[in-house]
Amino acid sequence: GPNIRLPLMAAPPIFFMPFSIEAEVEVPEGGGDGVIVAAGSQFGGWSFYLDDGKPVAFASVSPLIPARHQSRVAADKPVSPGNHTLRFNFEPAGQGGTLTISADGTQVASGAIRTRPKMLAGNGETFDTGRDTNVAVSPDYRREGVFNGLINRVEILINIPARPGAH
Numbered sequence: 078g079p080n081i082r083l084p085l086m087a088a089p090p091i092f093f094m095p096f097s098i099e100a101e102v103e104v105p106e107g108g109g110d111g112v113i114v115a116a117g118s119q120f121g122g123w124s125f126y127l128d129d130g131k132p133v134a135f136a137s138v139s140p141l142i143p144a145r146h147q148s149r150v151a152a153d154k155p156v157s158p159g160n161h162t163l164r165f166n167f168e169p170a171g172q173g174g175t176l177t178i179s180a181d182g183t184q185v186a187s188g189a190i191r192t193r194p195k196m197l198a199g200n201g202e203t204f205d206t207g208r209d210t211n212v213a214v215s216p217d218y219r220r221e222g223v224f225n226g227l228i229n230r231v232e233i234l235i236n237i238p239a240r241p242g243a244h
Contacts, residue, residue: 078206078207078228078229078230078231079206079207079208079224079227079228080206080207080208081204081205081206081207081231082203082204082205082210083203083204083205084203084204085197085202085203085204087204088116088197088203088204089204089233089235090235091116091123091167091233091235092116092117092121092123092194092195092196092197093195094169094235094236094237094238095167095168095169095174095235095236095238096166096167096233096234096235096236097164097165097166097167097233097234097236098113098114098125098164098165098231098232098233098234099162099163099164099230099231099232099234100113100114100125100162100163100164100228100230100231100232101160101161101162101228101229101230101231102127102160102161102162102163102224102226102227102228102229103159103160103161103226103227103229104127104130104156104157104158104159104160104161104226105158105225105226106158107158108127108129108130108155108158109127109130109155109156109158109224109225109226110126110127110128110129110130110218110222110224110225111126111127111207111208111218111222111223111224111225111226112124112125112126112205112206112207112208112209112218112221112222112223112224113125113126113127113163113206113207113224113228113231114204114205114206114231114233115204115205115208115209115210115213115214115222116197116202116203116204116205116214117137117194117196117197117198117202117214118137118198118202118211118212118213118214119137119139119140119147119212119213119214119215119216120137120138120139120140120198120212121137121138121139121194121195121196121197121198122136122137122194122197122198122202122214123135123136123137123194123214124137124209124213124214124215124222125163125165126209126215126217126218126222126224127155127156127224127226128151128217128218129155130155130156130157131151131152131153131154131155131156132151132152132156132163132165132178132180132185132186133149133150133151133152133178133215133217134149134150134151134165134167134176134178134186135147135148135149135150135214135215135217136148136176136190136192136193136194137194137214137215138192138193138194138195140216145191145192146191146192148173148176148188148189148190148191148192149188149215149217150176150177150178150186150187150188150189150190151178151186152178152180152185152186153185153186154185156180160229161180161181162180162181162182163178163179163180164177164178164179164180165177165178166178166179167190167193169193172191172192172193173189173190173191173192173193174189174190174193175187175188175189175190176188176189176190206228206231207223207224207228208221208222208223208224209221209222
């Protein structure tokens, strides 16, 4: 649910491995806005949120050269009011990777993450649900990007790659 705040040592290892984030949310009448899950800051972080109802994934390594160090993948259309299952799936490749967004089992966006964050940046930064505390990952929201709907469940799935030569 919302308002979970975990320190780096207790956070899921989304900075090191392929991952999926699945969230069951309730979007209010008038549309959804705000953070579902955020980890880190603009100096190294991920954020998954609704922007005018559109599911968005944002990765930031640094705010200094946004075209090189920040990536945004967003759906073209907003999700309707009501209950939805949103899934954000990241597959690393080289220094970046591919981020795919699905809503209720249908892919709604896919795009390149040019440079993926490899660490949670900032001593006080955390892994949050329902808001992005401290320094925001994305410039798309203000005042912690508090989610205006309900977060019923968030599940983080880590895909641990097999070691070469392991059986």
